[in-house]
Amino acid sequence: MTRLEPAQPAVQPDEIALAMDRIRPYVRQAPVTEVRAGGLGLSHPVTLKLELLQHAGSFKTRGAFNRTMLAAAADEIGPAGLIAASGGNHGAAVAYVARQLGLAAQIFVPSTSPEIKRRRIESFGATVNVIDGYFDDAFAASVVRQADTGALMVHPFEHAAIIAGQGTMAVEIDDQVDEYDTLLVSAGGGGFIAGQAAWVQDRRRVVSVEPVTSRCLQAAREHGGPTPVTVAGVAADSLGTVQLGALAWTIVQSYVDESVLVTDDDIRAAQRSLWDEFRLVVEPGGAAALAALQSGAYVPEAGERVVVAVCGSNCDPNSVM
């Protein structure tokens, strides 16, 4: 039996550097902030990348801009504009991008997506279609509609331009933080973590954080490739992907160094501590990476310089207090 070599990474650093130049006028360089030992219940210092302050409330805006601007440059966008399916954050990002670039947008969201995310999508002027069920149901409906309208499908993670766009966060961190060893990133479909890993490659350690209730990246590592998992839990609307993206896997398999899991209780505790100590409203998926440190799922070595992505804000503040 022959063992297959890992596939070429779907995204190279130069594509991420070009994405950064392309989207820079449109995205925020979200600030970083240092937390000293003792803060957030941690016995070691940590740097937070406050990506939740991004336009539309999450990192998803980066990939959506890069994908859409590349397609526009290639004249691939017709009068129907953009179409996407999303648990919420990607939909809000695509709706925001469409508004900023003067395009129409239709977003398909599952009925399980929180009301606050739907309202945010609508606030950017996009049409929201609510589909009974989960992300896969919404995605199936969006594919049918796309065949009718010819709109540009902006997939939440399974596209090289999306992954390259998400990776611009790590480009910024290199500009903002003198040196660091390890980046902790939450993972759903894998587009976000793949972007970071494709940029830093072997220069830094990249650690994946998933809820125990939706662990498709860890499952892919165990299985040797993407494989379906069941999906549930408090972060399901942002991290609840059944199967890791195939493109993300080409990067994750080489450049994600470790995969850890956190419980729903760990995530809730991380949300509460970010509220208590910083008055930041962070959604479950956005707090998962911090939860890995607080729960001990990931224990840095002495002197290890850790950056944590705090990457989404779209939730009801009353749920974090």
Add this chain to the structure above:
Amino acid sequence: MTRLEPAQPAVQPDEIALAMDRIRPYVRQAPVTEVRAGGLGLSHPVTLKLELLQHAGSFKTRGAFNRTMLAAAADEIGPAGLIAASGGNHGAAVAYVARQLGLAAQIFVPSTSPEIKRRRIESFGATVNVIDGYFDDAFAASVVRQADTGALMVHPFEHAAIIAGQGTMAVEIDDQVDEYDTLLVSAGGGGFIAGQAAWVQDRRRVVSVEPVTSRCLQAAREHGGPTPVTVAGVAADSLGTVQLGALAWTIVQSYVDESVLVTDDDIRAAQRSLWDEFRLVVEPGGAAALAALQSGAYVPEAGERVVVAVCGSNCDPNSVM
């Protein structure tokens, strides 16, 4: 009739530099973030200093650390620890400082102070005494108690060490922002703005922002010195001071370049826009400086580089949504 020369400024830049060195291990360097033209409803770019991410939710922590650490070094703190009167933010800051330095603390708050601020003070382990009425009533009660206990009175603004501590925010901004022209700061008793003005002196313009409903700094400028005003409005719990501090005035009279007013509606609109575009929960007093730009109360000249202090987070998120 002889015209009096302005009094010597009560605080010199070297005292602020020493305060920065003293408190640096205990305070956060709150991040700054750039907002491009078009963001937050503004037609020009602006830099936000996110001081609301400070420990205990406002800049007050800076002054409270400096005052307490200087007093501790001079052996002025007995077993009764610290005592303070406060609409809320200063009380939370003193309670936080007491906890971090292992001191007891009693905080006197007026019954008009929001419940959320009282809870925050208690969360740091201080004893809260609620006094019927307004800040002046709470302050009077704290003075009586102080005579009994001998605790160190930490006044919210009328002390050089408090003003020097608050001024460390401007020291940080010099490190974080390459160059800028104008700093917009909200004003209550004047300790915060005096600290910034004492640091930047004539190097930058300092603009004071007050609610039309509590305008003791503007009144002092018109009157030629501190004079009482009536106090009301949405920001009264943080900015509602009857009379500008005498020490603050020694600085304000020389180094505050302009004084503008905003309405309660302007403040509410600024709070909502910070929530809508950044998902930041900002209390009325913390959003007032931004409101001055959004309402046109302050109109920068072409190319003027403006920094806005967003300086307090202690309010109910449901009030900003």
